[in-house]
Amino acid sequence: MLKLKFIVPLLLFVALGAFLFVGLYRDPRYVPSPLIGKPAPEFTLPSLQDASYPVSSTELLGQPWVLNVWGTWCAGCRQEHDTLLAIARQRTVPLVGLNWKDDNAAAQDWLRQLGNPYAVVAEDREGRTAIDWGVYGAPETFLIGPDGVVLYKHIAPMTMEAWNTEFLPRIEQARAAAGSKT
């Protein structure tokens, strides 16, 4: 009985300490997306390069694809650009750009000068599609499955490590699942 009197508070203290310790190393800027596992919000937006050509998310159904939110005003986007180019060269999945609240001419210049990793770029001048996707800070990169469900969200500049460890396995898994259904 006397032992319990000391052990219970000690255990409570250790548990509290563990919670706080883990909390110390969590990034408060990383807000988990409630969209994971839910159907991706649909959008139809003008293409960055040709406003008369609409880019629609529904056209991408049936295959895994990646949506990268970027803007020329965003330093992290410049940082990840070479990684995006390397990923595009792998030709695994279509890389769709969402140009978020940007200047059209500046965005086109950016792609001409740095290279264009995107299969297509949708222009979200008003920022409404970004809000639908719960975007709060560029760059953000989403992985969408063949059934149109959001599989993963990467917040921060893309890295080859994130691509290899988080995106590629999920892409393979989604492809295997979609293949077994048909």
Add this chain to the structure above:
Amino acid sequence: MTNGFLRVCLLACLLAVGGRALAIDTVAAFADPVLQHRYEAINRELRCLVCQNQTIADSNATLAQDLRREVREMIAAGKSDDEIRDFMIERYGDFVLYRPRMTAQNFLLWAAPALLLLGGAVAVVRVVRKRSQEADLEPERPEAGQS
């Protein structure tokens, strides 16, 4: 000195009254004061996720401006406060709320004060009972007879 004191008082009064006028929009969103009040109240409850310790009523980040625009349009479209909150939660998760809801995940956190109080009460009752039992036993001890 009284002059300085008066000035401070005047400043305090102006700040107290002027607080409402410091809303971040340059123009009021609604001509109708009731709608304007709802608009401001909702904005003060929503977190700006770029500048996480500010509400979208306080922040002038572009995202906060865009979210205020969404709130304004939803109010104009006749949406209820709950519908507007749900719209934000669907997209940004519970973190967007400055007044968190009770969910299965944070239930323990909500219940913690009551549980701690209950635990404390149980401990107090047990200690008091034990002491009163000890006090009852005291006369039977041999030392008690010396007085």
